[in-house]
Amino acid sequence: MSKIPLQFRHNGRDVAIFVDGGTNLLVALRELIGDMTPKFGCGQGGCGTCSVLIDGELHLSCLTLAETVAGRSIETLDGMKQGPNLHPLQRAFADNFAAQCGYCTPGVLMAAKALLDRNPSPSRDEVVEAISGNICRCTGYEPIINAILAAAGGRVSA
Amino acid sequence: MAVTVKTFASASEAAGVLSSDRSARYLGGGTLVMRALNEGDVSISSVVRAQDQALTRIDASGPRVTLGAGITFARVLAERDLGFLHAPARSIGGPAVRNMGTIGGNLFAPNPYGDFTVALLALDATVAVAGGFGARDIPIEEFLQARERQAGTLVLSVSCTRPVSTEAFRYRKIARIKPKGGSVITLAAHLPISGGRIAGARIALGSMAPTQIRARAAERALEGRSLDAATIAAAASAATEGTSPSDNALGSAWYRREIVGVHLRRLLSGQE
Ligand SMILES: Cc1cc2nc3c(=O)[nH]c(=O)nc-3n(C[C@H](O)[C@H](O)[C@H](O)COP(=O)(O)OP(=O)(O)OC[C@H]3O[C@@H](n4cnc5c(N)ncnc54)[C@H](O)[C@@H]3O)c2cc1C
Ligand code: FES
Ligand code: FES
Numbered sequence: 001m002s003k004i005p006l007q008f009r010h011n012g013r014d015v016a017i018f019v020d021g022g023t024n025l026l027v028a029l030r031e032l033i034g035d036m037t038p039k040f041g042c043g044q045g046g047c048g049t050c051s052v053l054i055d056g057e058l059h060l061s062c063l064t065l066a067e068t069v070a071g072r073s074i075e076t077l078d079g080m081k082q083g084p085n086l087h088p089l090q091r092a093f094a095d096n097f098a099a100q101c102g103y104c105t106p107g108v109l110m111a112a113k114a115l116l117d118r119n120p121s122p123s124r125d126e127v128v129e130a131i132s133g134n135i136c137r138c139t140g141y142e143p144i145i146n147a148i149l150a151a152a153g154g155r156v157s158a
Numbered sequence: 159m160a161v162t163v164k165t166f167a168s169a170s171e172a173a174g175v176l177s178s179d180r181s182a183r184y185l186g187g188g189t190l191v192m193r194a195l196n197e198g199d200v201s202i203s204s205v206v207r208a209q210d211q212a213l214t215r216i217d218a219s220g221p222r223v224t225l226g227a228g229i230t231f232a233r234v235l236a237e238r239d240l241g242f243l244h245a246p247a248r249s250i251g252g253p254a255v256r257n258m259g260t261i262g263g264n265l266f267a268p269n270p271y272g273d274f275t276v277a278l279l280a281l282d283a284t285v286a287v288a289g290g291f292g293a294r295d296i297p298i299e300e301f302l303q304a305r306e307r308q309a310g311t312l313v314l315s316v317s318c319t320r321p322v323s324t325e326a327f328r329y330r331k332i333a334r335i336k337p338k339g340g341s342v343i344t345l346a347a348h349l350p351i352s353g354g355r356i357a358g359a360r361i362a363l364g365s366m367a368p369t370q371i372r373a374r375a376a377e378r379a380l381e382g383r384s385l386d387a388a389t390i391a392a393a394a395s396a397a398t399e400g401t402s403p404s405d406n407a408l409g410s411a412w413y414r415r416e417i418v419g420v421h422l423r424r425l426l427s428g429q430e
Contacts, residue, residue, distance in 0.1 A: 023160075044196065060258065064192065068207070130253060133252020
């Protein structure tokens with residue numbers, strides 16, 4: 001089976017790789033680009049830990065056929081920090097103890113970024129809705145919700 | 159196993175390949191196809207895509223609404239003219255699933271999925287399909303009854319008539335996990351009123367049979383009557399007739415039969 005050439009933008013940089021037919025974007029990011037920030041949880045769409053932004057929209061990378069992102073722009077947690085500084089959302093997660101084991105955190109941060117990029121001052125219900133596709137096995141939802149609200153309210157220093 | 163991905167510019171080319179290759183699967187949003195590939199489903203040897211603009215077109219300005227099969231639930235929610243379909247679209251998955259999943263794919267989604275299709279069934283939608291034979295329109299009920307045999311056809315679009323009022327169309331999904339979660343049961347009702355009487359009642363149920371079904375006995379109980387307490391009670395007690403739910407992790411068949419009438423009564427009487 002021949003390899004398929006694939007080009008897209010990854011956190012603002014152009015990348016060119018070769019994928020096998022049927023490869024999902026999560027595998028392409030982790031194994032071919034070496035971006036380990038999107039995590040593999042279930043491979044079924046159920047946990048959200050592989051969430052990335054495609055052209056600014058939240059998608060599950062494990063359910064995205066790699067070939068379909070040709071020419072598009074992918075953002076992962078790896079591209080979130082702003083130079084040497086943490087993104088306000090990352091800062092808020094640290095300040096509000098929003099990570100326990102941390103496995104869900106990359107996906108939750110992408111879901112939160114998708115929300116705040118579109119709606120800078122969401123209600124609590126909107127935050128809950130925005131992360132409803134992300135499972136935290138440590139079940140620390142309250143601190144996560146508070147952290148996202150704190151980042152939105154600008155009450156954390158970047 | 160690696161699969162071959164075939165991308166076509168036109169829907170008709172994609173339809174031609176789908177109809178001639180049993181191991182080819184059309185890729186809509188991929189939420190179910192990619193899950194199957196990730197699980198190592200070897201019955202899929204190639205994946206077919208079409209980048210045809212017609213598949214993502216929305217025509218929602220008039221009384222008859224047509225939605226391309228490739229329209230995502232997020233697109234439905236972004237469209238003000240599609241307000242009557244917002245509740246079903248919002249009831250599906252989390253935000254990422256709504257950004258990816260399409261209404262075409264929903265027609266094929268097995269239990270506990272297929273919520274949007276329940277709404278379309280109550281709205282007497284028409285499904286436009288293309289196969290080796292060319293394109294044709296199929297009433298959604300007929301489409302669903304023969305769903306197993308639709309494997310080689312490409313759905314191009316779905317169309318339905320806009321309900322005359324918000325009161326006339328109602329939707330309710332019962333789930334255990336909120337705000338998202340698979341359907342325990344899903345109900346949709348279309349109740350056009352003419353001269354104070356219901357004319358053309360449609361009740362559709364999800365997760366009450368292998369595919370979405372119409373609750374015909376409940377419809378008969380409503381037809382030609384006014385929507386009063388006695389009529390609602392008669393429809394609710396007829397709700398299980400013709401159903402054949404199954405057990406799954408979200409609920410038992412017994413439980414589904416117990417609650418369907420209760421939820422139909424609430425839906426018809428406008429209770430939360
Ligand atoms: C975590 C998660 C949660 C979910 N929650 C819900 C839910 O709450 N409610 C719900 O209804 N569904 C839910 N789903 C199921 C699914 O996302 C939706 O049903 C969606 O509509 C499927 O569309 P798709 O485009 O992603 O389908 P795909 O995976 O692309 O395709 C599914 C099937 O339909 C066929 N198909 C797709 N488009 C066409 C077409 N145009 N013509 C012919 N065949 C076609 C494919 O070949 C395949 O057999 C969920 C899925 C996941 C992973
Ligand atoms: S790994 Fe993608 S949703 Fe779980
Ligand atoms: S912090 Fe452990 S899964 Fe969320």
